[in-house]
Structures are given as structure tokens and as C-alpha cells.
Amino acid sequence: MAGHSKWAQIKRKKAVVDAKRGQVFTKIIKEITVAARLGGGDEDANPRLRQAVLSAKAANMPADNVKRAVQKGTGELPGISYKEALFEGYGPGGVAIMVEVTTDNRKRTVAELRHLITKHGGNLGETGCVAWMFNKKGLITVEKNGVNDESLLDSILTGGGDDFSDEDDVYVVESVPDQMISVREQLEADGFSVILSEIMLTPQNSVSVEGETAKRVIQLLEALDDHDDVQKVSANFDFDDAEIEEVS
Numbered sequence: 001m002a003g004h005s006k007w008a009q010i011k012r013k014k015a016v017v018d019a020k021r022g023q024v025f026t027k028i029i030k031e032i033t034v035a036a037r038l039g040g041g042d043e044d045a046n047p048r049l050r051q052a053v054l055s056a057k058a059a060n061m062p063a064d065n066v067k068r069a070v071q072k073g074t075g076e077l078p079g080i081s082y083k084e085a086l087f088e089g090y091g092p093g094g095v096a097i098m099v100e101v102t103t104d105n106r107k108r109t110v111a112e113l114r115h116l117i118t119k120h121g122g123n124l125g126e127t128g129c130v131a132w133m134f135n136k137k138g139l140i141t142v143e144k145n146g147v148n149d150e151s152l153l154d155s156i157l158t159g160g161g162d163d164f165s166d167e168d169d170v171y172v173v174e175s176v177p178d179q180m181i182s183v184r185e186q187l188e189a190d191g192f193s194v195i196l197s198e199i200m201l202t203p204q205n206s207v208s209v210e211g212e213t214a215k216r217v218i219q220l221l222e223a224l225d226d227h228d229d230v231q232k233v234s235a236n237f238d239f240d241d242a243e244i245e246e247v248s
Helices: 006-013 021-039 047-058 063-074 106-119 149-159 177-189 211-226 241-247
Strands: 083-090 096-103 134-143 163-167 170-175 194-203 230-235
Touching: 006 211, 006 230, 021 047, 021 063, 021 096, 021 230, 047 063, 047 177, 047 194, 083 106, 096 106, 096 194, 096 211, 106 211, 134 177, 149 163, 149 170, 149 177, 170 177, 177 194, 194 230, 211 230
Parallel strands: none
Antiparallel strands: 083 096, 096 230, 134 170, 134 194, 163 170
16 A cells, blocks of 8 residues: 555654653544534534544543533533644655644644744645645554454455555555545454554655654654644655664
8 A cells, every 4th residue: 555654654653642642632632522513413423523532432531521522512511612724834855744733723823833844944835735745545553463464355345445554563454534434343343453543644655765854854743743733744755664763
């Protein structure tokens, strides 16, 4: 499967999610709130909300937190009004970057993102400058232990998915965004252990970077990922897997 982000692989290897549990909760709560506001509080009728709740469960978020986030989104409880935005730019080495944010103050977020990107050797670009390099896809991470490749592919195709890739310790299953939930449900029904599912912007092609440039790209993506308003970061860089430890 071509185009899966190297950044997603690095985040998994470095266990960023586990190390920043409180920050992860904040981001998931924002997503639940926005999803409920846009599509209502019924998970069965709102696929985006259902996916957000699955992410909350995967992060071991307390059920009460999830319930309050939904109620704030539907207006049953008072809450902050969040808006979504997508920013584009370039990092070191000409790497294209997409930043998905949820914010209650767009002006503040733009200023802070511009500062972060510039500080790390990149620049915030105009709308459309790099978006054409990315496709939106559903990606499902599956535990690898004891998995039969042929059985996995059969389950993926039955659920409406497209393909999968072998990424060292896990498999990453690909689907169109609208089919991701049904593919995940099929995989789980067939006994596969799903670690994570998410809709991501994946690059069509990659820019090769190495050495100091690779290190600077990763530092920029980590800084963006640490920002409270940033939900997801995507980038089209690639480098030899042996360099991951060297630039971490």
C-alpha cells in the first residue's frame, strides 16, 4: 500500500499517545464535541461520532467524559464553540505538511502555528498549496500476532476495504473513509485485534530526507502535534527506517 505516512509510523514506534494521555483526552473530547454538534448525539446515525467514541475507548477515556462531551456538542450542556480548520505549509527539505485543527480562536491558532512552523525551518502556505498531494483514507491498525495474511485480506474485502500493508509489528488496513467503520467491524467480527482506526490525510508521493533535515522535520511535526488545537498532522516525507532511531 503506497502513501501511508512515515510520521504515523514514527508516532506509533515512539508511543507518543501513551506518553501524553491527558493531551490525547483533550483532543478526543474536542472531536466528540464537534462530531455531536454537526451530526447529533446518536452514534448509530453519526459515523464520525462513533469513530470518535471508539478512539476514546481505545485511549481508556472514562465514559462520563465521553457523555459530557457529547452533551456539550448537542447543546444539552454548556460548552465552548469549536471550529475546524485545515492549514497547509512546507517543512525543512520541502516536505509538504497538512495540519488539521479544532479551535475556539482561529486568529490565535494561526499565529501560533505560523510561529512554530517558522521556528523549525518551514513556512505556513496558502490554501491549496499542498492539499493536492494528499488523499483522505481510512486506516485501521491491526495486531500482527498469529494473523494469516490471506484471511486478513478476505476479511478486509468482505468489509469493503481495499488493501493492507505490513509495517513491522502491525498491519495497516486501508479503506475509503466512508467504509472504515464497516471494515473495522468486519475485522473484529472475524477475530482480528484492532488497535486503532482513524481517517487520515495520506501523501500520494514522498520527499526523501536524511540526516539533520530528517531530524528537523520530525521535531517540527512533534511540535505541531503537541499543540492543543492540532488534531492531526500529515506530511509527505520518507527516509530509511534505519535512521528512525538516529533522528528520534
